[in-house]
Amino acid sequence: MRRLAAVLFLSLPVAQSWGQFQSPDLVVNGSFEEVDEAGMPVGWSHWLKELPEPDCISVDETFAHSGKRSLKISHR
Structure with a gap:
């Protein structure tokens, strides 16, 4: 019983440090801060052949959660 308690006690720091690893960001330019010459976010594209408008x-640039920009999608 003491051996099991010792193993669990000694493995606690390892288990705590496991959650500290950062996963890679899967979204490219998720804050929309980088824009190209046309004003579209870098790394993003639309899937329509032609935009309706x-x-x-x-x-x-008038509304943003964090940073300076957000993506505006509108349909009139």
């Missing part, structure tokens, strides 16, 4: 997808 020229300005239906744009980067908006």
